[in-house]
Amino acid sequence: MKDIFPDKIFVRYHYTDFEKLLFALGYINKLKNLLDKAEQEISRLNNKLKKQQEEIKKKQESNFKEKEKLILKINALKELALEEQINIHYTKEIIQLRGIIKYLQEKNNKLATEIERINGLNNKQ
Numbered sequence: 001m002k003d004i005f006p007d008k009i010f011v012r013y014h015y016t017d018f019e020k021l022l023f024a025l026g027y028i029n030k031l032k033n034l035l036d037k038a039e040q041e042i043s044r045l046n047n048k049l050k051k052q053q054e055e056i057k058k059k060q061e062s063n064f065k066e067k068e069k070l071i072l073k074i075n076a077l078k079e080l081a082l083e084e085q086i087n088i089h090y091t092k093e094i095i096q097l098r099g100i101i102k103y104l105q106e107k108n109n110k111l112a113t114e115i116e117r118i119n120g121l122n123n124k125q
Contacts, residue, residue: 015023
């Protein structure tokens with residue numbers, strides 16, 4: 001009868017100590033290779049994590065700098081707004097003072113005309 005499984009593995013229950021050591025050594029080498037690959041993967045992932053952490057830190061620093069710039073701009077705008085409010089207040093006061101000056105000039109002109117009229121009456125007498 002022809003064997004239909006030429007690659008068939010025959011299992012033996014009794015191995016010599018040397019064969020057992022060879023099997024163990026092969027198994028240890030496979031485990032060592034797996035461990036090396038795992039260490040490489042861990043190292044790669046650690047490097048990737050460090051890069052991501054550095055990028056996050058740079059973004060945070062950049063955001064902090066932008067925030068500081070915005071705060072400085074806001075403070076400058078607040079100062080400008082305060083100066084503008086002061087200027088508006090002074091402009092209103094100047095307009096009021098111009099109105100008062102105009103009113104006083106009109107009164108002064110009326111008084112001057114009245115004085116001239118009185119002087120004219122005094123001169124006629």
